[in-house]
Amino acid sequence: MKPLAWALLLTAAAHAPTASAYGNAGHQQIGAIADLQLRAAARRQVQSLLGFDLRVAAIWADCVRDAQPDASGGLQSRETAAACAAFDSPAQRERMHDYARRNWSGCDDPPPKGCHSRYHYTNVAYQHLRYDRAYSGTRDDDLVAATHAAIAVLRNRAAPPPFDIRDRTEALLLLAHFVGDLHQPLHVGTVYLDRDGRAFDPDRDALVAEPQADTRGGNLIHDAISNLSLHAEWDQIARALSATSPRQLIGRRSAVPPTSGPIDGWAAQWAGETLRASHSAYAGLSFIADPAAPGRWIAQFPDHAAYWRDKETLQRSEVIKAGTRLAQLLNAIWP
Numbered sequence: 001m002k003p004l005a006w007a008l009l010l011t012a013a014a015h016a017p018t019a020s021a022y023g024n025a026g027h028q029q030i031g032a033i034a035d036l037q038l039r040a041a042a043r044r045q046v047q048s049l050l051g052f053d054l055r056v057a058a059i060w061a062d063c064v065r066d067a068q069p070d071a072s073g074g075l076q077s078r079e080t081a082a083a084c085a086a087f088d089s090p091a092q093r094e095r096m097h098d099y100a101r102r103n104w105s106g107c108d109d110p111p112p113k114g115c116h117s118r119y120h121y122t123n124v125a126y127q128h129l130r131y132d133r134a135y136s137g138t139r140d141d142d143l144v145a146a147t148h149a150a151i152a153v154l155r156n157r158a159a160p161p162p163f164d165i166r167d168r169t170e171a172l173l174l175l176a177h178f179v180g181d182l183h184q185p186l187h188v189g190t191v192y193l194d195r196d197g198r199a200f201d202p203d204r205d206a207l208v209a210e211p212q213a214d215t216r217g218g219n220l221i222h223d224a225i226s227n228l229s230l231h232a233e234w235d236q237i238a239r240a241l242s243a244t245s246p247r248q249l250i251g252r253r254s255a256v257p258p259t260s261g262p263i264d265g266w267a268a269q270w271a272g273e274t275l276r277a278s279h280s281a282y283a284g285l286s287f288i289a290d291p292a293a294p295g296r297w298i299a300q301f302p303d304h305a306a307y308w309r310d311k312e313t314l315q316r317s318e319v320i321k322a323g324t325r326l327a328q329l330l331n332a333i334w335p
């Protein structure tokens with residue numbers, strides 16, 4: 001489709017909780033935690049490439065997911081979601097539009113919001129202990145690959161296909177978001193269910209023929225108590241966490257140890273750790289088919305209040321870890 005056939009439509013509706021890991025509040029808190037821990041060289045690079053903080057940049061990749069084809073063939077910008085207002089200038093709209101167009105097609109089974117909307121997650125069975133590209137649910141355009149692609153461009157290397165990252169500014173906008181997604185357990189780990197609602201590992205059990213086996217990071221599982229999908233409730237962070245100052249969250253000394261090995265392998269390492277964290281999101285639950293919606297499930301909790309408390313405790317540590325690691329990564333790229 002020709003470039004002019006796309007329009008950038010920024011709508012509030014697209015910012016429903018399912019649209020983004022941790023929602024905007026979580027991503028912004030992660031960015032703010034990173035901002036505080038940048039050293040001078042990295043801070044200079046961030047300001048020169050973006051002109052604003054990582055806290056602002058952290059939601060760019062979600063705001064850009066509202067780029068939609070326009071039947072009239074024109075370019076227009078409609079309503080702008082309040083959280084995306086920082087990007088509501090002609091230059092920023094042009095950048096978003098251009099990114100969406102370059103990353104729209106070319107993937108298998110393109111989703112309604114374009115191929116780039118798949119860059120935000122990977123769907124590894126939660127029973128695994130590490131991320132491995134050989135596992136079901138991983139892709140050449142999944143979250144781990146997308147993070148590696150953004151890192152490559154920041155280091156003046158080419159992004160591997162299918163990613164089309166125009167420049168280091170775009171790479172930094174993406175990275176500020178993807179490192180957050182990499183620390184949302186349900187953006188990495190999923191539960192595969194057989195027809196009776198029993199969890200199985202598609203890489204070990206011979207049940208892969210189930211058409212609706214993957215619950216898509218809990219998007220197909222409903223929690224009747226919170227009235228949210230399991231995925232959405234893991235996207236939401238507690239008000240107490242979003243309202244706490246990033247300085248207070250970090251504490252006097254960072255409790256997040258540096259990641260070992262070459263930078264190119266960090267995203268896969270982090271995904272493995274987040275996958276192990278996703279055990280607590282699924283293990284212990286049982287699932288019954290949703291009579292009102294074929295292919296969807298209703299989760300049953302042994303103790304919902306305890307599940308919610310444990311979720312918020314884990315989210316707090318993941319948010320701190322994500323922000324600190326984003327800073328560590330940028331400090332390593334720009335020593």
Ligand SMILES: [Zn+2]
Nearest residue numbers: 020021120181
């Ligand atoms: Zn995302």
